Amino acid sequence: MAIEQTLIVVKPDGLIKSLTGNVISRLAEAKLTIMGAKVMRVSRELAEKHYEHLKDKPFFEELIMYIMGEVHKTRRVLALVYQGDNAITKIRDVVGDTNPEMANPVSIRGAYGRITTTGVFENVVHASSSPEDAEKEIKLWFQPDEIIEDLYPVKEVTLKNVKKLVWA
Numbered sequence: 001m002a003i004e005q006t007l008i009v010v011k012p013d014g015l016i017k018s019l020t021g022n023v024i025s026r027l028a029e030a031k032l033t034i035m036g037a038k039v040m041r042v043s044r045e046l047a048e049k050h051y052e053h054l055k056d057k058p059f060f061e062e063l064i065m066y067i068m069g070e071v072h073k074t075r076r077v078l079a080l081v082y083q084g085d086n087a088i089t090k091i092r093d094v095v096g097d098t099n100p101e102m103a104n105p106v107s108i109r110g111a112y113g114r115i116t117t118t119g120v121f122e123n124v125v126h127a128s129s130s131p132e133d134a135e136k137e138i139k140l141w142f143q144p145d146e147i148i149e150d151l152y153p154v155k156e157v158t159l160k161n162v163k164k165l166v167w168a
């Protein structure tokens, strides 16, 4: 038994193709617990930190434009945190291979992904690939109060002169 957390992001191609419902149904096959969920915009800063490990690849800039929604003209993604026994492997199995043409056709990427003419894998979802990546990614994409339980240690800070929007 290894209780793991994992970050899943339904990428802009998934949103523009109205696949969020299908993706969540497919993820349910892994029988995990959903801990957090939000629709959000991906800033360039978040995109570059998330894909830091690929910064030397020739497709890096295109990948950043893809995850930011610039390619699909929809600046929205759905970010999800799941937790459970062997969560990372279970989710990666349902999600399928990085290359949608190589992915099992019954996996999410196999069923819904494509390769663009410039060679970028538009593969509908991101899923963490190790516990270390999951921790880094969840801390990057979510604040503690956006997740139903404290998955990692937290500390209390008092913020002064912080501006925020409230309902008028």
Ligand code: UDP
Pocket: 054, 059, 063, 097, 098, 119, 120, 121, 122, 123, 125, 126, 127, 129
């Ligand atoms: N990617 C790509 N071409 C490649 C490798 C990766 O377009 O040869 C894109 C693809 O969208 C992938 C993302 O970069 O999901 C992150 O790559 P990674 O190797 O981390 O694959 P993943 O963990 O998403 O399966």
Ligand code: MG
Pocket: 127, 128, 129
């Ligand atoms: Mg990866």
